[in-house]
Amino acid sequence: MALPAFYYLLGSTSVHESTECNNEYSLQVARAYSDFSDLNTLTLSCRKIFDHITKKTDLTGANFAKISDECLAEHARYWSGEPGKTEEDCLNALFFLNDFFGEYSKTDTVLLKRDGFLHKRIGLMKQHANHGAAHLSLESHDLDIQDLAHFTAAIVMVGEIIRSFDSPSLGDQYFNDLDAASYQAAKKIFPDIADFRLFKTMEVSDQASFYWKNSKHETVRSYFDQLQWAIG
Numbered sequence: 001m002a003l004p005a006f007y008y009l010l011g012s013t014s015v016h017e018s019t020e021c022n023n024e025y026s027l028q029v030a031r032a033y034s035d036f037s038d039l040n041t042l043t044l045s046c047r048k049i050f051d052h053i054t055k056k057t058d059l060t061g062a063n064f065a066k067i068s069d070e071c072l073a074e075h076a077r078y079w080s081g082e083p084g085k086t087e088e089d090c091l092n093a094l095f096f097l098n099d100f101f102g103e104y105s106k107t108d109t110v111l112l113k114r115d116g117f118l119h120k121r122i123g124l125m126k127q128h129a130n131h132g133a134a135h136l137s138l139e140s141h142d143l144d145i146q147d148l149a150h151f152t153a154a155i156v157m158v159g160e161i162i163r164s165f166d167s168p169s170l171g172d173q174y175f176n177d178l179d180a181a182s183y184q185a186a187k188k189i190f191p192d193i194a195d196f197r198l199f200k201t202m203e204v205s206d207q208a209s210f211y212w213k214n215s216k217h218e219t220v221r222s223y224f225d226q227l228q229w230a231i232g
Helices: 002-014 016-020 025-049 061-065 069-079 087-104 108-113 117-133 145-166 174-189 204-213 220-230
Strands: none
Touching: 002 025, 002 145, 002 174, 025 117, 025 145, 061 087, 069 087, 087 117, 087 145, 087 204, 087 220, 108 117, 117 145, 117 220, 145 174, 145 204, 145 220, 174 204
């Protein structure tokens, strides 16, 4: 849901000024609805993905980060049952995901104290989810479209790593196609949407596989902080 929500919010943001003076009330309603629902979709998704609570039995981000090497090895053997997948590659990808969720599945307070760009953006989004989306609040949260773009791109990369091993039949173009379709869907509602696509010039499958294949050369934080400069 993150890609459609991001583009609908981008469309709403793009036409914000024009709808203020537009006499078509229905367009103003569409913008107001999108501003509220799509932002909440993104921030609540962020909180769910990077849930720091380990007392639950759910597969939270923090719980995944605590999975033992033995359990990861067992899952790597399962993934390696797919044609063209080696157990070594599967395990390297799982170790990378393990590091990723260990890095970012923290409380908003901890994340906001970190130096990483994505740390702070996830921290702000979790803060919004806790106070602005899940509960009635008059607090203001300093989120902008760049924060949301960076978060959305990051979870697409992680989603692609998982897809490539768990559902390879969906094809390497799955997220590029979803990116294009999500933009076009938003454009039907907001024709004046900004000419911006997260993955217009990037092959998601190539970028995602580069991360886990080269995880010994750069840290998770380095890869995902640099991602913000590669999108668009």
